Amino acid sequence: MKTRLRLKRRKRIRGKVRGVASNPRLSVFRSSKYVFAQLIDDETGRVLAMASSREILKKGKTAGNKTSQSHATGALLAERAKAKGVARVTFDRGGYAYKGRVKAVAEGAREGGLQF
Numbered sequence: 001m002k003t004r005l006r007l008k009r010r011k012r013i014r015g016k017v018r019g020v021a022s023n024p025r026l027s028v029f030r031s032s033k034y035v036f037a038q039l040i041d042d043e044t045g046r047v048l049a050m051a052s053s054r055e056i057l058k059k060g061k062t063a064g065n066k067t068s069q070s071h072a073t074g075a076l077l078a079e080r081a082k083a084k085g086v087a088r089v090t091f092d093r094g095g096y097a098y099k100g101r102v103k104a105v106a107e108g109a110r111e112g113g114l115q116f
Helices: 002-014 053-059 066-084 100-111
Strands: 025-030 035-041 046-052 090-092
Touching (some): 025 100, 035 066, 035 100, 046 066
Parallel strands (some): 025 090
Antiparallel strands (some): 035 046
């Protein structure tokens, strides 16, 4: 039930949020253990950059709680986006509430230099 409602919200959000090459969509997926973030160009259907909290843990950059790992994931994505020449993004929260780990990804990306 919970997942079905989230998917319904996600579908409604995707109808309004579009990513283009100059302003890609920053999509967030939150599992029970990790957070995944991608920059997507919806016109071509290509992923321009991605980052996950799994990478953060493997590299040993942050061993804190899930929220701090999410913040580091957002900062890593911003670093990779800057390398690709992307400065502005459209945020897609994926049907999740804008709080906790989803908000931490957004704040990390903003601190990394991305503009929403």
